[in-house]
Amino acid sequence: MAAALLRVNPTRMELTRIKRRLVTARRGHKLLKDKRDEMVRQFILLVRENDRLRRDVEKELGMALGNFALARAVTEPAMMEEALLYPARSVTVDMSIRSILSVRVPALAVREEKRQTTLSYGLAETSAQLDGTIESLAALLPKLIHLAEVEKACDLLADEIEKTRRRVNALEYVMIPQFEETIRFISMKLDENERGSLTRLMKVKDMIQQRATNG
Amino acid sequence: MAEIAMGAVGERDAVLCFKALGMRVIPTETAEETTRALFNMTREGVRVIFITEHAARQAAEALQRYQNDPQVVIIPIPGSAGTDGYAMSHVKANVEKAIGADILFNNNANQKEG
Numbered sequence: 001m002a003a004a005l006l007r008v009n010p011t012r013m014e015l016t017r018i019k020r021r022l023v024t025a026r027r028g029h030k031l032l033k034d035k036r037d038e039m040v041r042q043f044i045l046l047v048r049e050n051d052r053l054r055r056d057v058e059k060e061l062g063m064a065l066g067n068f069a070l071a072r073a074v075t076e077p078a079m080m081e082e083a084l085l086y087p088a089r090s091v092t093v094d095m096s097i098r099s100i101l102s103v104r105v106p107a108l109a110v111r112e113e114k115r116q117t118t119l120s121y122g123l124a125e126t127s128a129q130l131d132g133t134i135e136s137l138a139a140l141l142p143k144l145i146h147l148a149e150v151e152k153a154c155d156l157l158a159d160e161i162e163k164t165r166r167r168v169n170a171l172e173y174v175m176i177p178q179f180e181e182t183i184r185f186i187s188m189k190l191d192e193n194e195r196g197s198l199t200r201l202m203k204v205k206d207m208i209q210q211r212a213t214n215g
Numbered sequence: 216m217a218e219i220a221m222g223a224v225g226e227r228d229a230v231l232c233f234k235a236l237g238m239r240v241i242p243t244e245t246a247e248e249t250t251r252a253l254f255n256m257t258r259e260g261v262r263v264i265f266i267t268e269h270a271a272r273q274a275a276e277a278l279q280r281y282q283n284d285p286q287v288v289i290i291p292i293p294g295s296a297g298t299d300g301y302a303m304s305h306v307k308a309n310v311e312k313a314i315g316a317d318i319l320f321n322n323n324a325n326q327k328e329g
Contacts, residue, residue: 039313040313040314043313043314044314047306047309047310047313050306051306054302054303054306057292058292058293058297058298058302058303061292061293062293062297062298064232065228065229065232065293065294065295066295066297068228068229068231068232068295069228069295072228072231080231081231083235084231084232084234084235085234087234087235087236087237089236089237090220090237091220091221091236091237091238092218092219092220092221093218093219093221093263094217094218094219095217095218095219095262095263095286096217097285097286104285105285106285106286106288108263108288111218133232134232134235134236137232137233137235137236138236141236144265144290144292145221145263147290148263148265148288148290149288151288151290151306152285152288152290154306154309155282155309156283156285157313158309158310158312158313159282159283159312161312161313161314162312162313
């Protein structure tokens with residue numbers, strides 16, 4: 001597919017301007033391509049980790065939630081609500097923003113609690129399965145938070161890679177060919193004009209000479 | 216560095232136990248409830264939210280809204296019936312979007328077969 005010409009006047013000034021734009025476009029294309037390649041490399045590392053973490057978490061969380069369902073089955077609903085109503089600990093994370101090739105992604109860090117207890121209720125009225133479930137969930141929490149961080153980073157990075165790829169392709173297949181085509185068109189037009197004026201001069205010179213010999 | 220709270224949204228059976236860990240929990244059943252819960256939580260400063268796959272599937276539109284926001288992390292987790300593959304398909308979709316083909320997980324499958 002031939003690239004469409006830019007609608008410009010075929011002048012020497014325009015030619016210089018477009019040549020300069022072509023240089024910038026080529027440089028931008030190279031930089032964006034490098035950026036895309038590096039982002040893909042980082043993304044592959046992250047997504048592998050994401051895949052591994054997700055498999056782990058799904059397995060362990062599935063088990064913990066299964067146990068929880070069993071615990072619910074043997075405990076009265078009202079008792080269960082009461083047991084879980086007031087948690088023994090509060091969980092917070094520190095969120096900061098870090099940058100992967102100027103893509104802003106969140107960085108999460110678990111805030112360590114001094115208190116060791118995770119159970120918020122007396123042991124008399126609830127089943128032992130509930131204790132086990134909550135202990136295993138508490139142990140799983142750092143992994144869950146890590147998964148959250150990695151998965152969000154993958155999300156954001158995937159979006160940015162897509163955008164960068166579009167930009168690279170737009171430069172490579174639309175803008176750069178367009179500039180090249182326009183440069184060719186202008187230089188041919190200028191050459192043609194030059195040839196035209198040269199021929200005209202020769203013709204005029206011939207006519208003058210003829211007039212001189214006749215006169 | 217900001218200190219933020221965490222939350223869980225989804226079916227009551229699955230999210231209730233997160234309450235024991237000290238998370239903010241809103242049990243939901245319909246897509247509207249889930250959407251409202253997500254909105255309320257983010258407004259209250261809960262920025263890391265675990266949502267069950269079932270609820271995530273229902274409220275996909277609401278999740279889309281927060282997808283590009285680096286300050287809000289919404290992560291699907293399996294419900295009490297186990298995973299239904301929603302979260303994994305999301306990871307695969309990301310790979311396809313970024314690389315153009317699902318090369319990573321195909322390799323994994325091949326390695327397992329071999």
